Amino acid sequence: MAKCGAVASINQTGAGIRLPNFCNLGVMLRSLLLVNALLAAAAVIRAPSANTIWLEFLVLAAFGEPVLIASLMALCAARRFLNAIGYVGAIALLAVFELGVTSLLFEGSSSFMPVPGNMTYGQVVFVTFFVTAITLGYFDLRARALSPAVAEARIQALQARIRPHFLYNSINAVLSLIRTEPRRAERALEDLADLFRVLMAENRTLAPIAGEVELARQYLALESLRLGDRLRVTWDTATMPADAMVPPLILQPLVENAVYHGIEPMEAGGEIVIVVAREAERVRMELTNPLPGATKRTAGNRMAINNIRERLQLHYDAEASMSSEVRDGRYRVTIRVPYLTAGA
Amino acid sequence: MLVEKDVARILIADDESPARARLRDLLDECRESFPLAIVDEARNGREALEVLNREDVDIVLLDIRMPEIDGMEAARHIAGMADPPSIIFTTAFDSYAIKAFEVNAIDYLLKPIRVERLLAALNKTRAAPKPSRDALDAAANQPRRHLSVHERGKIILVPLADVLYLRAELKYVTVRTVDREFLVEESLTRLEEEFSDAFVRVHRNCLVARSAISGFERNAEDSDSGWAVVVRGTGEKLPVSRRQHHVVKQFR
Numbered sequence: 001m002a003k004c005g006a007v008a009s010i011n012q013t014g015a016g017i018r019l020p021n022f023c024n025l026g027v028m029l030r031s032l033l034l035v036n037a038l039l040a041a042a043a044v045i046r047a048p049s050a051n052t053i054w055l056e057f058l059v060l061a062a063f064g065e066p067v068l069i070a071s072l073m074a075l076c077a078a079r080r081f082l083n084a085i086g087y088v089g090a091i092a093l094l095a096v097f098e099l100g101v102t103s104l105l106f107e108g109s110s111s112f113m114p115v116p117g118n119m120t121y122g123q124v125v126f127v128t129f130f131v132t133a134i135t136l137g138y139f140d141l142r143a144r145a146l147s148p149a150v151a152e153a154r155i156q157a158l159q160a161r162i163r164p165h166f167l168y169n170s171i172n173a174v175l176s177l178i179r180t181e182p183r184r185a186e187r188a189l190e191d192l193a194d195l196f197r198v199l200m201a202e203n204r205t206l207a208p209i210a211g212e213v214e215l216a217r218q219y220l221a222l223e224s225l226r227l228g229d230r231l232r233v234t235w236d237t238a239t240m241p242a243d244a245m246v247p248p249l250i251l252q253p254l255v256e257n258a259v260y261h262g263i264e265p266m267e268a269g270g271e272i273v274i275v276v277a278r279e280a281e282r283v284r285m286e287l288t289n290p291l292p293g294a295t296k297r298t299a300g301n302r303m304a305i306n307n308i309r310e311r312l313q314l315h316y317d318a319e320a321s322m323s324s325e326v327r328d329g330r331y332r333v334t335i336r337v338p339y340l341t342a343g344a
Numbered sequence: 345m346l347v348e349k350d351v352a353r354i355l356i357a358d359d360e361s362p363a364r365a366r367l368r369d370l371l372d373e374c375r376e377s378f379p380l381a382i383v384d385e386a387r388n389g390r391e392a393l394e395v396l397n398r399e400d401v402d403i404v405l406l407d408i409r410m411p412e413i414d415g416m417e418a419a420r421h422i423a424g425m426a427d428p429p430s431i432i433f434t435t436a437f438d439s440y441a442i443k444a445f446e447v448n449a450i451d452y453l454l455k456p457i458r459v460e461r462l463l464a465a466l467n468k469t470r471a472a473p474k475p476s477r478d479a480l481d482a483a484a485n486q487p488r489r490h491l492s493v494h495e496r497g498k499i500i501l502v503p504l505a506d507v508l509y510l511r512a513e514l515k516y517v518t519v520r521t522v523d524r525e526f527l528v529e530e531s532l533t534r535l536e537e538e539f540s541d542a543f544v545r546v547h548r549n550c551l552v553a554r555s556a557i558s559g560f561e562r563n564a565e566d567s568d569s570g571w572a573v574v575v576r577g578t579g580e581k582l583p584v585s586r587r588q589h590h591v592v593k594q595f596r
Contacts (some may be wrong), residue, residue: 171456172366173363
């Protein structure tokens, strides 16, 4: 069952939920903040007057803090064991543990600390469980929101969005060739088929960058079919490490953007420059295109850029970077990713 | 109006050469049942308008997405002609335009175009009324880049960037550039709506280009607010009305 994560599908729901890693500083901090916020809210409600809120909070915290810290320590220490017995079992164990700590505190409290404002044992246990449930519920929701399954579903939805504009215009261009230049029409349809094969594939794993470059070339061949000499492309792949593995469809959407925003609106067309180069342990992909004066960066462009940024983050976390700038009337986008090979 | 046996004079406007070639092929196939002649081809809206100034055209096959002046803007200029040709829009995919056309009952053809659809659209130009300027304005989602002046059957384009101010006079609007003045038959209110980014109203009858404001002058004559806009380039002074006095504060 451990392999389940690798084939996680979109309809995965509760199966993959686990306790968060309570040894993680961020998780601890979130727990502390959330529990204390709940205690503060309780203090506000319970305090008979405004100036006793602080006192009420101290009393609640004096009781709540030990339970919280003991729970966090136990959750961190017993992390592996708790994960092994599953989510429900882990929660049950946590409840028993907290019941123990709470009872101990409640028994001992009369001697060395005040019971929070004459609460009964039942009330104290209820508050403990209630706060625990809210905290765990929060982490559950957070995990769902950030789960790779959700991110992946979004990626696939975005990937499917090659511009329909391109598809129909390409088909139109091929139609115009069939009567006069059947050979070129065949070639164009082959390129189109290759392109859509990649677009429709489940692009989960990394692919060699040489294939990405080839795909972008096929795409540009189709575009030059309809744009003619308005589209000029310069490739610089002299130092490209052909075996570098990159997320699929990282280059083509950028090239498509460059054509749509940089070339099509220009009467005389323009030049797209694409550089793929090795920089020590990194691979740099850089693309520049002319920027027509009156163009607004449209939602479509931002979506493509955000999509690529999100995928880079998912594949490399902080080790990849993406930046764009406008200089001398040209738009430049640069991506740097770690140089990984299939074997590594 | 065309008589049945007349030959329809057609202009093809599309920035992509294969798309134009395809339309030529299709029009050839239509020729038997719909006598036609291809007058010329244009690669953008500006070229299309130039052809119209030169040639007698009955039908324009107009691509929407073209560089410089797109099909939408070209159509709005064409609609201002005294005897405008029929327009058949063509587009590969433009969800906004398609929705706008549906709403405003403007006919269009989706690429790749089928010969049957093209023939039907050609036949329709004989019977159906041409889309009105209002419908085209409503369907457009961005302001024009030019104003069109119609003089003796010719379309003269005035780039909006050259316009200093627009002033309503009786049924016309005077368009002032550094070099000269033009008259256009449009409403100042509509112009204000369309170009609200670039122009600001300073008086009931006057819109000034924001970029043409070089300063404000106090104690101006015939100005009920006492203020006047000084126009860049010409030094002309336009009165600011009391109602639009806030404009002065906004720019100072």
